[in-house]
Amino acid sequence: MAFLAVACSPKTETVSEPEARSASDSLLLHPEEMKYLKNIKQLTFGGNNAEAYWSFNDSLLVFQSDFAGWGNECDQMFYLNWREDDLKNNQPQRVSTGLGRTTCSYFLPGDQTIVYASTHLVDPACPPVPERRADGKYVWPIYDSFDIFTADLQGNILSQLTNEPGYDAEATVSPKGDKIVFTSMRTGDLELYTMNIDGTDVKQITSDLGYDGGAFFSPDGSKLVWRASRPQTEEEIKEYQDLLKEGLVKPTDMELYVANADGTDIRKITSLGKANWAPFFHPSGEKLIFASNHQTERGFPFNLFMINLDGTGLTRITHDGTFDAFPVFSNDGKYLVFASNRNNGGTRDTNLFVAEWIGD
Numbered sequence: 001m002a003f004l005a006v007a008c009s010p011k012t013e014t015v016s017e018p019e020a021r022s023a024s025d026s027l028l029l030h031p032e033e034m035k036y037l038k039n040i041k042q043l044t045f046g047g048n049n050a051e052a053y054w055s056f057n058d059s060l061l062v063f064q065s066d067f068a069g070w071g072n073e074c075d076q077m078f079y080l081n082w083r084e085d086d087l088k089n090n091q092p093q094r095v096s097t098g099l100g101r102t103t104c105s106y107f108l109p110g111d112q113t114i115v116y117a118s119t120h121l122v123d124p125a126c127p128p129v130p131e132r133r134a135d136g137k138y139v140w141p142i143y144d145s146f147d148i149f150t151a152d153l154q155g156n157i158l159s160q161l162t163n164e165p166g167y168d169a170e171a172t173v174s175p176k177g178d179k180i181v182f183t184s185m186r187t188g189d190l191e192l193y194t195m196n197i198d199g200t201d202v203k204q205i206t207s208d209l210g211y212d213g214g215a216f217f218s219p220d221g222s223k224l225v226w227r228a229s230r231p232q233t234e235e236e237i238k239e240y241q242d243l244l245k246e247g248l249v250k251p252t253d254m255e256l257y258v259a260n261a262d263g264t265d266i267r268k269i270t271s272l273g274k275a276n277w278a279p280f281f282h283p284s285g286e287k288l289i290f291a292s293n294h295q296t297e298r299g300f301p302f303n304l305f306m307i308n309l310d311g312t313g314l315t316r317i318t319h320d321g322t323f324d325a326f327p328v329f330s331n332d333g334k335y336l337v338f339a340s341n342r343n344n345g346g347t348r349d350t351n352l353f354v355a356e357w358i359g360d
Contacts, residue, residue, distance in 0.1 A: 024040060025038055025039065027343070028040045028042065028342060028353065029355075030318070030319040030320065032316075032319045033318050033319055035359065036317050036357065036359035037357065037358065037359075038355060038356050038358055039355060040353055040354070040355035041082075041354050041355070042343060042351055042352075042353050043061070043082060043087060043337075043351065043352040043353065043354060044063075044067070044087050044351040044352045045088045045349075045351060046351075047066050047068060047069070047072070047349060048065065048066050048067070048075075048348075048349065048350045049064070049339060049350060049351055050064060050325070050339040050350055050352070051063055051064050051104060051105070051326050051339070052328065052337045052338075052339070053105065053106050053107065053172070053328055054107070054328065054330050054331055054337070055111040056107060056111050056177070056331060057331075058330045059083070060080065060081055060107070060111060061079065061080055061082050061337060061352070061354075062077060062079040062106065062107055062114050062116075063077070063079070063105070064076065064077055064078075064102060064103060064104075064105065070092075070094070071098075073126045074127075075101055075102050076096045077094065077095045077096035077102050077116050078093060078094050078095060079092060079095055079114070079153060080092040082337075093153065093154075093155075094155055095116075095151055095152075095153055095154070095155050096116060096118060096151065096155060097118065097120050097155060099118075099120035100119035100120030100122070100123060100124060100126065100127070100145070101118070101119045101126050101127055101143065102116055102118045102120075103116070103117050103118075103146065104116060104169055104171055104172070106171060106172050106173045107173065108150065108173060108177075108197060109173075112152060112153060113150055113151065113152055113153070113158060114151055114153070115148060115149070115150050115173065115180060115197075116148070116149060116171070117146045117147065117149070117168065117169035117171060117182075118149055119143050119145035119146055121147060121160075122145035123145065127143050127145065130248060137243075138250065138251070138252055139250050139251075140248065140249050141247060142167045142185065142244070142247050142248060143167060144185065144247060146167050146168055146169040147161075147163065147168050148160070148168050148180075148182060149161065159198075159199070161180070161198075161199035162182075162184070162199070164184065164186040165186070166185035166186055167183070167184065167185040167247075168182060168183075168184045168185075168186070169182065169183060170183040170213050172215060172217065173197065173217075174217040174221040174261070175218075175220070176217075176220070178196065178221070179194050179195070179196065179197065179221065179261065180194065180195050180196070180197055181193070181194050181215045181224060181261075182195070182215075183214075183215070185244075187204070189209060189244070190210070190211040190244070190249065191205070191206045191207060191212050192204075192205040192212045192213070192215050192224070192226060192263075193205060194261065203262070204263070205224065205259070205262075206228075206259075206263065206266070208230060209237065209240070210228055210230045210231055210240065211228060211229045211249045211251075211254070212226055212227075212228045212257075213226060213228075214227045214277060214278060216279065216280050216281065217261065218261075218281045218285045219283060219285050221261060222260065222261055223258055223259065223281075223285070224258065224259050224261055225257070225279045225280070225281060225288055226256070226257055227254045227256060227257075227276065227279060228254060228255060228256075228257050229253055229254050230255070251275055251277065252275050253273075253275065254275050255270045255272065255276050256270045256276050256277075256288065256290060256307075258288075269288065269307065269309065270290075270292075270307065271311075272292060272294035273294050274293050274296070274299065275292065275293050275294075275302075276290055276291075276292045276294060277290065277291055277292075278290055278291040278326050278327065280327055281329070282306065283329055283332075283333030286308065286309055287307065287313070288309065289305070289306050289317065289327045289329070290304070290305055290306075290307070290327070291303070291324060291325035291326070295316075300322075301320065301321050301322050301323055301324075302323045302324055302325050303316060303319065303320060303324050304317040304318040304324050304325075304327050304338065317359070318338075318340075320340055320341070320342045322340070323339075323340060323341040323350065324338055324339070324340045324341075324342075325338065325339055325340075329357065333357065334356060334357060335354055335355065336354070336355055336356075336357045337352060338352070339353075340353055
C-alpha cells in the first residue's frame with residue numbers, strides 16, 4: 001500500500017529540520033525501511049518516471065518520463081538538480097528531442113552530455129504499445145528502431161553511436177568514464193556489448209540464448225551485472241524465439257548474472273524464480289541491490305532486495321505493497337534513488353524518490 005497521511009495541525013511553531021525529516025520519513029517509508037533509508041524526498045509527482053541515473057558529481061539526475069503535464073506522449077528524457085529543483089510546480093529541462101520514444105539515459109564524463117536510446121530516426125511519432133495478448137502473457141516491446149545517441153543538456157544531438165539493424169538500447173556508462181555497455185539484437189538475439197564512449201571498439205560480452213539486458217558496471221569498472229532469461233526446454237526456447245520475431249520479450253522469468261567487464265567468468269547470482277531485475281552494485285562492489293517479485297504468489301508487488309555476489313545474504317530492503325524498482329546508488333554511496341508507486345493517491349503513477357542510505 002502507499003503510505004498516505006492527512007496533515008492537520010493547529011500548531012504554528014516552526015518545526016525543526018530533524019522533526020520535519022522524521023515526518024517525511026514516516027509518511028513515505030515503511031518502518032522496516034527505516035533500517036536502510038532516511039530523509040526520503042519525492043522528486044516527481046505524476047506520470048511514469050523511472051530509470052534515474054546520477055551525474056558523475058552526484059548533483060544531477062537524468063531520467064525518463066511520460067508525464068503528459070510536460071507535453072509527453074511517451075517516454076522522453078529530462079534532468080534535474082535533485083536538491084534544488086521543484087518538479088511539483090516546474091517542468092525540468094528536456095534533454096531528448098521530443099520525438100519518437102526514448103529509453104535509458106546516462107551521464108557521460110564531465111556531466112555536460114548524456115547518452116540515450118531513441119526511435120526518432122525511423123518515426124517521429126511514438127511507436128505503438130503492444131496490445132494485450134490473447135494468451136495473457138505480459139511482454140515488453142523491443143523496438144528495432146532504437147539507436148543510441150549522445151546529446152548535450154539542451155537536447156541537441158551530438159553523435160549517433162550505433163547504426164546497426166535492429167534494437168540498440170539500454171546503454172550505461174562505466175564509473176571510470178571509458179566504456180559503455182548496451183544491449184543489441186545485431187546477432188539475432190538480445191546480447192550485451194561494450195564500446196568506448198565514442199562508439200568505437202565494440203565487443204560482444206554474452207552469447208547464451210536469452211534476453212541479456214539492463215547492465216551496469218561495478219564502482220571500479222571491473223565487473224558487469226545484468227538481468228537475463230535463459231530458456232531451457234524446447235517449449236521455452238520456441239516461445240522466446242517466437243516472441244522475439246514479433247519484437248517482444250517476456251520479462252517474467254529473469255535472474256541476475258555477474259561477469260568481468262570483458263565477459264569472462266560469467267556467474268549466475270540468483271535462482272529465486274519469477275522476475276529479478278534492475279540490479280545495481282552496492283558502493284562496496286561486493287553486493288547488489290535489485291527489484292524482485294519472488295516472494296509473491298500473483299507476481300506483485302515488487303520490492304528492493306540486496307544480495308552478496310556469491311548469492312548469500314539475501315535481505316529485503318523495501319516493504320511497499322505496490323512497486324519499487326530501478327534502485328541506483330550515488331557515486332559517493334550516500335544516497336539511493338529509486339522508482340515507486342508509493343504515495344501516488346491510488347493512481348498508477350510511478351514517481352522518483354531519493355533517500356540517504358544508512359544500511360551496510
